[in-house]
Amino acid sequence: METLRCSTVQDIPRLRELWYLAFGDDGAYVDNFFETYYKPERMLVLEEDGVVQAMTAWFDTTFVVPEEGRFRAAYLYAVATHPDCRGKGMAGRLLAWADDYFRTLGIPAVTTVPAEPSLHHFFGANGFRECFTHTEAQTHTAALPEGESPFALDKLSPFHYQGLREAVLAGKPHIDLGEEAVAYQAGACALMPGGGLYAADTGAGVALLCVEGMTDGSLLAKEILGEPEAVERLLAWLPKLLPAWSGIWRCPGNNLQFGMLKWLDPTRAERWDWERRAYLGLAFD
Numbered sequence: 001m002e003t004l005r006c007s008t009v010q011d012i013p014r015l016r017e018l019w020y021l022a023f024g025d026d027g028a029y030v031d032n033f034f035e036t037y038y039k040p041e042r043m044l045v046l047e048e049d050g051v052v053q054a055m056t057a058w059f060d061t062t063f064v065v066p067e068e069g070r071f072r073a074a075y076l077y078a079v080a081t082h083p084d085c086r087g088k089g090m091a092g093r094l095l096a097w098a099d100d101y102f103r104t105l106g107i108p109a110v111t112t113v114p115a116e117p118s119l120h121h122f123f124g125a126n127g128f129r130e131c132f133t134h135t136e137a138q139t140h141t142a143a144l145p146e147g148e149s150p151f152a153l154d155k156l157s158p159f160h161y162q163g164l165r166e167a168v169l170a171g172k173p174h175i176d177l178g179e180e181a182v183a184y185q186a187g188a189c190a191l192m193p194g195g196g197l198y199a200a201d202t203g204a205g206v207a208l209l210c211v212e213g214m215t216d217g218s219l220l221a222k223e224i225l226g227e228p229e230a231v232e233r234l235l236a237w238l239p240k241l242l243p244a245w246s247g248i249w250r251c252p253g254n255n256l257q258f259g260m261l262k263w264l265d266p267t268r269a270e271r272w273d274w275e276r277r278a279y280l281g282l283a284f285d
Contacts, residue, residue, distance in 0.1 A: 004097040007043040007055070014052045015043060022080035023115065032187035033057070033078075037180060044101065046094045054081040054090040056098060059184075062176040063109050063261075063278070064169070073109040073175065074102050077284055095126045103264055111175065113259045113283040123260050131261035132175070132280040135253025138246075139235050149237040153198040153209065158183040161197040164208055168225045172252065173278035175259075185282050188212055194219050194244050205230035209238075210282060214246060221249035223281050252279045259283060 007015060012034060019030050037059070046054040056079040063073040076098070081091050102110060112128060114120050120130070156164070162182045169176075177185075182197070189195035192213025200207050207226035214220050219242055224231055231251065238245055259280040263269035 001049055002093075003047040004094060005045060005047065006041045006101075007045050007052075008040050011043075011045060011052055012038075015045070015055055018052070018055055018080045018082055019078060021083055023078070028191055029188065032191070033184060036187045037184040044094060044098050046090050046097075048085070048090075053085045054094045056080070056091075056094060058098070059177065059181045061111070061178055061181065063111070063173075064176050065173050065278075066171055070176070071109050072105075072107045073111050074098070074107050075175065075177075075181075075280075075283075076110060076112040079112070079115075091122075092126055099127075099262075099264055108263060108265045108268060110262045110264065111259055111280065113280065113285050115285065120257075120260065126262075128260035128262045129274055130257050131274070131276070131278055132259030132283075133254045133256055133277045134250050134258055134279060134281060135255040136248065136250045137255075138248050139238075140247060144239055145236055149240050151200050151202055151233075151237070153196075153200050153241050156197045156199055156208075158186045158197065161186075161199075161208065161210070164199060164206070165225060168208060169252075169279065173276065174252075175278070175280045177282055182282070185210065185212075185284070188284070192217075192219065192244075194242050200230075200234050200241075202226075202230045202233040204233050207231050207234040209234065211242060211245070216246075217244070218246035219244045220246055224249050224251045225281075250281070252281065258285075 016030055043057045045052045057077045059075040061073045061075045063071040112123055114123055158179050162179045166176060186197055189212050195211050195213050198209040205227045207230040210223040211219050212222045254277055
């Protein structure tokens with residue numbers, strides 16, 4: 001017998017098991033989700049004969065579309081099926097039920113970031129289409145500026161980072177993650193020394209920076225936001241400000257297909273310009 005439902009706290013050990021089997025994430029990373037963001041209704045599950053075999057978490061976000069409005073959007077995360085149950089269509093049935101669940105909440109849009117490129121086809125078969133992009137680049141740090149940096153990195157709370165982020169992105173189609181999801185990101189950043197949410201007053205304006213650890217022990221500048229000159233100055237000094245920085249950084253742009261969108265409202269889906277691109281950023285990939 002198959003049951004589709006919201007999770008319960010009693011499911012948590014099984015959810016953690018599925019998470020590890022699907023993604024290989026260690027205890028501290030998964031702990032961060034359950035300690036900072038999890039609520040039973042924020043994780044949906046498919047149960048077969050009393051055992052949870054598929055799951056998805058979701059973040060309650062807002063799709064900001066200038067001149068059109070702000071649309072509540074469910075960002076699917078950690079979509080996983082037990083390895084022994086793959087190929088049975090469980091994840092597809094779970095996502096279809098999730099759509100119905102989101103409709104009951106008045107949520108008109110669903111977004112996701114496929115964990116690997118091959119999953120774009122899977123989500124495409126479930127009604128998602130490409131929408132979100134960013135630019136990823138690598139700065140080579142062979143020639144560093146002389147002396148000390150003329151500015152510092154000031155660590156920000158999730159509340160302050162979220163507010164400044166929305167100010168920078170105003171006027172651009174983007175996902176407003178909300179303070180709770182940014183707090184989850186801050187927890188992920190804190191798992192490695194040097195990680196965090198920062199602002200830098202560069203002398204050419206304020207640049208925002210989200211830094212997270214990578215599997216090789218180096219740091220990824222997961223998001224850099226600001227006016228071009230401010231970003232340029234930050235990048236010049238970042239190797240000295242964060243010696244473990246890998247040189248890899250992301251910002252709004254169109255170089256990399258990243259996230260996908262599904263409108264649950266057929267009329268809005270028909271009217272949406274699918275050539276239009278938006279910024280998700282800080283996706284928990």
